[in-house]
Amino acid sequence: MTNKNNVFRSPLFYVGDKYKLYPKISQYFPKKINRFIEPFTGGGSVFLNVSANEYLLNDIDSKVIEIHNFLEKQAENPDLFFKNVFEIIQEYKLSHSYIKDIVPQELRDKWKKTYYAKFNKEGFNKLKKDYNSGKTNTTLHLYILLIYGFNRMLRFNSKGEYNLPVGNVDFNKNTLTALNNYFYLIKKKKTTFHNLDFLDFFDSINFQKDDFIYLDPPYLITFSEYNKLWNQETEKRLLEFLVYLDVQNINFAISNVTHYKGKINEQFLKWSKNYYSLDIKSNYISYHDNSNKEFREVLITNYQPNKSVSKKTVRATETYT
Ligand SMILES: C[S@@+](CC[C@H](N)C(=O)[O-])C[C@H]1O[C@@H](n2cnc3c(N)ncnc32)[C@H](O)[C@@H]1O
Incomplete structure (x- = not known):
């Protein structure tokens, strides 16, 4: 099952995933793709939907790659996977609205917006403790922490301990759907996951025609957990490599945010002038009056995305405010 745009969402529910923007972005992807190459896969909502x-x-x-590899293996026997999930949910007395809503009415009335967090806190903290102490240190336990954890994120402290609090979500119908879709899709796809800078x-790939x-x-100028790993220097190295790929006639498309709350990614903007630029999402009203809501997300391609697109910046017909 997909959303109304027929897009599959990854069961990692990744922060900043491209699942909502996928229809807009993918309309500019090449029609024929032999190998789809994604160096920053994250939750995987893009590769799941691409045909290659x-x-x-x-x-x-x-940890992200560990979960992908784990789920890929589970696709061989989803029934066993769901059985194992349910055993852990029961062991830690967690709610499981994908089967039945067990949160008592009094708790729902008292904590209207946060009753899942209240109900699951104790079990979640025990699960977290057991995972961090090594008692139950499996990828399935980690995946369940992700599903019940704050904002469905993954975060670890310097000792390598998972350190997010309980979230206000549980294993619900969306989780079940996303997992079943993942199992179905990944079985059909020929995938290899790597865990590298x-x-x-890129060094490990022999680039070919139709890659x-x-x-x-x-994104250099926005805020996210994984942005901590990124700086001007890493971005410069990436942009230089893309120039090299362009010279080799290898097609690429790159997403980025050029304007955010008064900040501008000048380095990226300058680099992108040599390619095709498509506006994917922006807030033009505040963009023009320079308020701090200013936001512009683009897709840059080194191939002509369609006949009507010239090398000048292309504005998508739809705008967001
Ligand atoms: C914007 S997210 C990708 C989200 C993805 N498109 C999705 O739909 O879920 C960027 C990803 O880049 C990864 N990353 C950060 N620095 C990296 C590096 N030097 N090499 C490879 N991946 C990196 C982060 O771990 C993060 O998963």
């Missing part, structure tokens, strides 16, 4: 003969996927976050990942690289790196 092969997928080379990468992320520097070893993007340059080492297509989609890049969704951290």
Whole structure:
């Protein structure tokens, strides 16, 4: 099952995932893709929806890749996977609205907006403690922490301990749908996951005709957990590598945010002038009056995305405010 735009969402529910913007972005992807190459895969909502003969996927976050590899294996036996999930949910007395809503009415009335967090807090904290102490240190336990954890994020402290509080969500019908879709899609796809810095990942590839690289790196001027890993220097190295790919006639498309709350990514804007630029999402009203709501997300391609697009910046007909 997909959303109304027929897009599958990754069961990692990744912060900043491209699932909502996928229809807008993918309309500019090449029609024929042999190998789909994604150095910043994150939750994977893009590769899940792209049609290609092969997928080379990468992320520097070893936990994210651990979960992808784990879920790919679970696709061989989803029934066993769901059985194991339910055993853990029961062991830690967590709510499980995908089967039945067990949160008592008094709690719902008292904590109208946060009753899942109230109900699951104790069990979640025990699960977190057991995971961090090594008692139950499996990828399935980590995935359940992700599903019940704050904003469905993954965050670890310097000792490598998972350190987010309980979230106000549980294993619900959307989780079930996203997992079933993932299992169905990944079984049909020829995928390889890598856990490398993007340059080492690129180094490992012999680029060929009909390769297509989609890049969704951290954005230099916005805020996110994974943006901590990113700076002007890493971005410069990435942009230089893309110039090299362009010279080799390899097609790429890269997402980025050029304007955000008064900040401008000048380095990226300057670099992008040599390519095709498509506006994906922006807030023009505040963009013009310079208020701090200013936001502009673009897709830059090194190939002509369609006949009507020239090398000048192209504004999408739809705008967001
Ligand atoms: C904007 S997110 C990608 C989100 C993805 N498009 C999705 O739909 O879920 C950027 C990703 O880049 C990864 N990343 C950050 N620095 C990296 C590096 N040097 N090499 C490879 N991946 C990196 C982060 O771990 C993060 O998952």
